[in-house]
Amino acid sequence: MMIKLMALVEYDGTNYHGWQLQKGVPTVQAALELALERIVGVPTRVHGAGRTDAGVHAKGQVIHFSAPWFRSMEELQRACNALLPPDIAVRDLKAAPEGFHARHSARSKTYVYHVLNRPLRSPVQRLYTLHVTSRLELGPMQEAAAHLKGTHDFAAFGAPTDGTTSTVREVLDAVWESSDQEGIVSFSIHATGFLRSMVRSLVGTLLLVGTGKIDPAGFLAILRSCDRSRSGPTALPQGLFLMSVVYPAGDAREESGPTKRRSADV
Amino acid sequence: MMIKLMALVEYDGTNYHGWQLQKGVPTVQAALELALERIVGVPTRVHGAGRTDAGVHAKGQVIHFSAPWFRSMEELQRACNALLPPDIAVRDLKAAPEGFHARHSARSKTYVYHVLNRPLRSPVQRLYTLHVTSRLELGPMQEAAAHLKGTHDFAAFGAPTDGTTSTVREVLDAVWESSDQEGIVSFSIHATGFLRSMVRSLVGTLLLVGTGKIDPAGFLAILRSCDRSRSGPTALPQGLFLMSVVYPAGDAREESGPTKRRSADV
Numbered sequence: 001m002m003i004k005l006m007a008l009v010e011y012d013g014t015n016y017h018g019w020q021l022q023k024g025v026p027t028v029q030a031a032l033e034l035a036l037e038r039i040v041g042v043p044t045r046v047h048g049a050g051r052t053d054a055g056v057h058a059k060g061q062v063i064h065f066s067a068p069w070f071r072s073m074e075e076l077q078r079a080c081n082a083l084l085p086p087d088i089a090v091r092d093l094k095a096a097p098e099g100f101h102a103r104h105s106a107r108s109k110t111y112v113y114h115v116l117n118r119p120l121r122s123p124v125q126r127l128y129t130l131h132v133t134s135r136l137e138l139g140p141m142q143e144a145a146a147h148l149k150g151t152h153d154f155a156a157f158g159a160p161t162d163g164t165t166s167t168v169r170e171v172l173d174a175v176w177e178s179s180d181q182e183g184i185v186s187f188s189i190h191a192t193g194f195l196r197s198m199v200r201s202l203v204g205t206l207l208l209v210g211t212g213k214i215d216p217a218g219f220l221a222i223l224r225s226c227d228r229s230r231s232g233p234t235a236l237p238q239g240l241f242l243m244s245v246v247y248p249a250g251d252a253r254e255e256s257g258p259t260k261r262r263s264a265d266v
Numbered sequence: 267m268m269i270k271l272m273a274l275v276e277y278d279g280t281n282y283h284g285w286q287l288q289k290g291v292p293t294v295q296a297a298l299e300l301a302l303e304r305i306v307g308v309p310t311r312v313h314g315a316g317r318t319d320a321g322v323h324a325k326g327q328v329i330h331f332s333a334p335w336f337r338s339m340e341e342l343q344r345a346c347n348a349l350l351p352p353d354i355a356v357r358d359l360k361a362a363p364e365g366f367h368a369r370h371s372a373r374s375k376t377y378v379y380h381v382l383n384r385p386l387r388s389p390v391q392r393l394y395t396l397h398v399t400s401r402l403e404l405g406p407m408q409e410a411a412a413h414l415k416g417t418h419d420f421a422a423f424g425a426p427t428d429g430t431t432s433t434v435r436e437v438l439d440a441v442w443e444s445s446d447q448e449g450i451v452s453f454s455i456h457a458t459g460f461l462r463s464m465v466r467s468l469v470g471t472l473l474l475v476g477t478g479k480i481d482p483a484g485f486l487a488i489l490r491s492c493d494r495s496r497s498g499p500t501a502l503p504q505g506l507f508l509m510s511v512v513y514p515a516g517d518a519r520e521e522s523g524p525t526k527r528r529s530a531d532v
Contacts, residue, residue, distance in 0.1 A: 124276065126278070
């Protein structure tokens, strides 16, 4: 019997060329599909909520897939975690609602970007943070980030995906936080959809605010310009984590409407 | 002019066969000596405070070395960090006091061991924690750890090093703490000296207390037995960090006395 399943996936993206299948290179999707094929005995397509770039990590990627399975969810999850490499793990595996699609049903997603702000690089943080040696001023970065909230045309910070042309997205929250870990500051952004490379482009531009090269008003001017050439450099991938994906309450039925086609490609 | 220098070293031990030079395999000491030789132009012996095992990390290893150097400390530190691989970094480089020896002058050291206690393994924590799936009870582990404080014969938890035969060491503090990071509990131990594998042997045995296989009184009985065969398994290296080394106040002159020959080999 084919059943439709969903799960949360955590991965360390360091050794992968991103989420999505690509010929000849290791990807997270390929690793999951290979493990599932070995378990259920037939090729199994896995769909993810966010198509993370090479080197980007996830603590809360959501996947769905359909597979023939006759035993318990616990057994399937255990089998996945036994066959997957140590840098990918599956949790909360369960039956998916009828019509559920990990990407199309997503209402919103949260990404977090970690920056190590100190003069010296850190060997044990190097895989999960961007190292910035110049002193960052959190106040102006926070002020600039606040301009992101609401529905805006984010054309200055990325290109559309999914075959659409709109670059309008709705940001529900965008905030910088200091960590209790020495020197780490993190940018958290919750939005109904993201453009390609949007979080990393925002971080790269907000870091220019943090070092005083742009002021918060200048950041707002870049946002309003809708001019991709005015934003800062795209920040390196290793600081970025897909943290969580929100689906409609109660179940996760596919919804039409403005959020449907705005899913994350970061 | 030859000058004697000291520095703090942070490293990710994942890809090294421990601190100490070994023919044909990468070690942290070898990486530091190679970088220094390339900078100063002559072979340079580096001495470390703790000879960490393969896979063990350090946030506060202390080193000393003598080298011909005519420019600033900042330039030498920058050169080291430019030539060292990303998983090793040098900080706080400065002139060492006359007679200073990173290992022999050390008064005490602190090691921390991180355990991820949850059913599911974690891809992004896997290099820096030991994964324990059985639920750990922190109360009994804490009670057992308290028995370690003071001067005891720790023969049940390791073999002596440095050519001595004594297995008596003084533990200044030993405590378990929950982290704010979900599921992580950490064992911190501050002692004037350590036996070979002592921290990992203590952790392996304390984990048996945490899962109820031994009670705190049983742990005390193992300590008192001085019988290496009664302690638990030696915990895997990846959870262990050398955090800090304490030297005599004011300077770091070599001291005779009981602490001199009790330096860490973990």
